[in-house]
Amino acid sequence: MTQKLIAIDLDGTTLNNQSMISTKTQFVLTQLQKMGHIVSIATGRPFRTSRQYYEQLNLTSPIVNFNGALCHNPGQNDWNETYHRKLSRDLALDISALKQEAGILLVAAETKEHVYVNDSFVPYRDFFANGHKDTKALTASNLKEDPTAVLVFTGSKETQPLIQEKIIREYGDSVEIRSWGGEAPCLEIVAAGVQKALGVEQIAHHYGIQQKNILAFGDEDNDYEMIQYAGHGVVMKNGIDELKAVANDITYKENHEDGMADYLERYFSLV
Numbered sequence: 001m002t003q004k005l006i007a008i009d010l011d012g013t014t015l016n017n018q019s020m021i022s023t024k025t026q027f028v029l030t031q032l033q034k035m036g037h038i039v040s041i042a043t044g045r046p047f048r049t050s051r052q053y054y055e056q057l058n059l060t061s062p063i064v065n066f067n068g069a070l071c072h073n074p075g076q077n078d079w080n081e082t083y084h085r086k087l088s089r090d091l092a093l094d095i096s097a098l099k100q101e102a103g104i105l106l107v108a109a110e111t112k113e114h115v116y117v118n119d120s121f122v123p124y125r126d127f128f129a130n131g132h133k134d135t136k137a138l139t140a141s142n143l144k145e146d147p148t149a150v151l152v153f154t155g156s157k158e159t160q161p162l163i164q165e166k167i168i169r170e171y172g173d174s175v176e177i178r179s180w181g182g183e184a185p186c187l188e189i190v191a192a193g194v195q196k197a198l199g200v201e202q203i204a205h206h207y208g209i210q211q212k213n214i215l216a217f218g219d220e221d222n223d224y225e226m227i228q229y230a231g232h233g234v235v236m237k238n239g240i241d242e243l244k245a246v247a248n249d250i251t252y253k254e255n256h257e258d259g260m261a262d263y264l265e266r267y268f269s270l271v
Helices: 010-014 023-034 051-056 089-100 157-174 196-207 221-229 259-267
Strands: 005-008 038-041 063-065 070-072 104-110 115-117 135-137 149-154 175-180 186-191 214-218 232-235
Touching (some): 010 214, 023 038, 038 063, 038 196, 070 196, 089 149, 149 157, 196 214, 196 221, 214 221, 214 259
Parallel strands (some): 005 214, 115 135, 214 232
Antiparallel strands (some): 063 070, 104 149, 149 186, 175 186
């Protein structure tokens, strides 16, 4: 058997429309792990709101968070291939001022352990994974460290292009801006050069898995480089057209229909 690395996005891909991993998806991913394949999450979310899915799938592999700004192994604090790329504190505080723009519901600065917010809006049900235990107000007096990412949650995807254009005008080549879906549309700002493929490549290198043996699943703009990089990049039926244009394949079903699990069953002849 040739060992594969299976890199999976969460929102709109692994998760259904209730932000849950279905029984079928969990069963299929567990079977693949038992067969000796590596399953790794690659998500725009911080670890604090992806931990529950990591634990539900009983993963021991490294995980990619913040769209590739952080690659780490939660079970190995001394994993020697960990990397963590950050933004400047001043830039995060400047972006927070965008809350005054129409259509912005929340600006949040994420560090590895905490989230700093400038409003009480809750973008999705587990955004405050530990209640408000790890949450602080996004102010200059509170934010003492450089954040990993800044999230701008909008009321709809239609408002994102104008906000994105404004950020690019202000900060240019110093940042990367990606969008992802779920229950509330989000623009995620990370350091320039950050994208999920960086983390996936790091994980593949760790396990000695060749690029041709990487399968990647995604649905949104923030999955673009990962889908291109993988030896076999698969886009969900519910994914954006721009991503489908660079994919090797597209699932027959959408995320809420167990589309990824269905595809994996067919690909690995589990049925």
